[in-house]
Amino acid sequence: MSPRLTLPAVAATVVSALLLSACASQKAPATADVAVSQAAVESAAQAGAAELAPAELTSAREKFARANQALKERDYKLASELATQAQAEAKLAQSKATSAKATSAADAVQENIRVLREELDRANSANK
Amino acid sequence: MNKTFTQKAVTPLVLSMVLALSACSSTPVTTSTLDQARSDYTAAQNSSVAQYAPNEFKAATEALNAANTAASNREDLTKIDQLASLAKTKIATAQEVARTKQAEANLASSAQEREKIRLQARTAEAEAARRNAEQAQRDAEAAKAQAEQATAATRDAQAQASALAAQLAELKAKQTERGMVVTLGDVLFNTDQAVLTSSGMATVQKLANILRDNPDRTVLVEGFTDSTGSTAHNLELSQRRAEAVRAALAQMGIERSRVDTRGYGEAYPVASNNSAGDRQLNRRVEIVLSEAGKPIQARR
Numbered sequence: 001m002s003p004r005l006t007l008p009a010v011a012a013t014v015v016s017a018l019l020l021s022a023c024a025s026q027k028a029p030a031t032a033d034v035a036v037s038q039a040a041v042e043s044a045a046q047a048g049a050a051e052l053a054p055a056e057l058t059s060a061r062e063k064f065a066r067a068n069q070a071l072k073e074r075d076y077k078l079a080s081e082l083a084t085q086a087q088a089e090a091k092l093a094q095s096k097a098t099s100a101k102a103t104s105a106a107d108a109v110q111e112n113i114r115v116l117r118e119e120l121d122r123a124n125s126a127n128k
Numbered sequence: 129m130n131k132t133f134t135q136k137a138v139t140p141l142v143l144s145m146v147l148a149l150s151a152c153s154s155t156p157v158t159t160s161t162l163d164q165a166r167s168d169y170t171a172a173q174n175s176s177v178a179q180y181a182p183n184e185f186k187a188a189t190e191a192l193n194a195a196n197t198a199a200s201n202r203e204d205l206t207k208i209d210q211l212a213s214l215a216k217t218k219i220a221t222a223q224e225v226a227r228t229k230q231a232e233a234n235l236a237s238s239a240q241e242r243e244k245i246r247l248q249a250r251t252a253e254a255e256a257a258r259r260n261a262e263q264a265q266r267d268a269e270a271a272k273a274q275a276e277q278a279t280a281a282t283r284d285a286q287a288q289a290s291a292l293a294a295q296l297a298e299l300k301a302k303q304t305e306r307g308m309v310v311t312l313g314d315v316l317f318n319t320d321q322a323v324l325t326s327s328g329m330a331t332v333q334k335l336a337n338i339l340r341d342n343p344d345r346t347v348l349v350e351g352f353t354d355s356t357g358s359t360a361h362n363l364e365l366s367q368r369r370a371e372a373v374r375a376a377l378a379q380m381g382i383e384r385s386r387v388d389t390r391g392y393g394e395a396y397p398v399a400s401n402n403s404a405g406d407r408q409l410n411r412r413v414e415i416v417l418s419e420a421g422k423p424i425q426a427r428r
Contacts, residue, residue, distance in 0.1 A: 081210065085213070085217075088214055088217040088218055091221050092217050092218075092224065095224035095225045096220075098225075098228050102231035102232050102235065103227065103228075106232075109238040110234075110238055113241055116242065116245045120248060120249045124252055
């Protein structure tokens with residue numbers, strides 16, 4: 001096991017540990033779910049989702065805020081549901097941002113190749 | 129007959145049974161969000177999403193299964209929608225991850241392709257440089273060969289010119305405004321005859337050699353006599369002597385077309401005709417050699 005534990009990893013561990021004792025209390029798992037969704041939203045924002053997947057990130061943030069509110073109102077079931085949705089949407093925002101970056105990098109190299117080939121063709125025809 | 133009766137009787141029965149069954153299930157088994165999630169899932173299944181994003185696809189499959197189970201258990205519509213929406217988000221995530229992997233694969237192969245093209249470009253440049261260098265060398269060699277050819281031609285022309293000068297000097301040729309003039313004196317012919325003596329023949333042979341070596345030159349053979357005897361006889365004798373020279377040249381291989389003859393008789397004396405010595409000077413044949421490629425000017 002790696003000693004370096006990230007926030008989501010810690011949160012996931014807490015969730016699974018608490019899930020075993022879920023019957024005892026509803027409060028703890030909901031808190032953990034909200035924490036996990038917060039981590040996911042932050043991670044997506046860091047990946048550039050604000051520019052590359054703004055709709056998904058906004059929706060994830062909004063669901064996270066509502067989950068937090070539900071937690072305060074002690075509606076643990078709603079808090080957990082909203083946190084799960086927020087986490088899934090944050091993950092989508094992050095993968096959308098990542099794929100947009102990878103796609104534009106691949107497109108840039110393709111363009112690069114096109115220009116190179118054009119120059120090569122020109123040079124070849126000039127030397128014939 | 130029997131069969132037709134049975135069908136007619138059975139059809140309404142089946143219809144009423146179907147209607148009765150559907151009447152029982154008043155709760156719908158799907159929602160529009162679930163329908164969308166199912167069609168998104170099918171689309172993802174048909175692309176390479178499962179291959180490129182196996183973990184995300186698995187999570188999406190589980191989420192859709194949960195939504196389907198809720199639907200078949202006829203759970204609360206809101207609950208089914210919620211699960212279907214979650215499944216949709218996870219399917220979309222799997223698709224984005226697959227897109228990333230696809231782009232990364234493209235990037236890797238494109239980088240390789242770019243290197244290949246760079247290499248091609250460098251090869252082409254080197255090839256062009258080599259071709260240019262070879263062309264330059266060929267040009268230089270051609271120029272050198274041309275220069276050598278020109279030098280050789282000049283050398284040949286100079287050699288020919290000096291050979292001609294030597295040959296003409298041997299014939300005691302004199303430069304006049306009409307060209308070089310070789311004079312065959314009276315002693316080269318038998319007295320009052322148009323037959324060349326052996327020393328006359330030798331002189332004509334030298335002239336033949338010059339004409340053979342210089343094919344772009346022609347000669348005009350002019351005959352002269354002293355004033356003794358009739359004018360008609362003298363004209364005829366001078367013409368015959370000029371013709372004798374042409375015949376001798378022809379014998380030595382010079383085309384008759386390159387040799388012109390003229391008999392002037394006692395005209396154009398070079399001495400007084402008062403003494404035997406002077407009269408002998410007037411009895412002569414003059415051979416005018418043309419400049420290269422030019423006609424001979426007529427005597428004025």
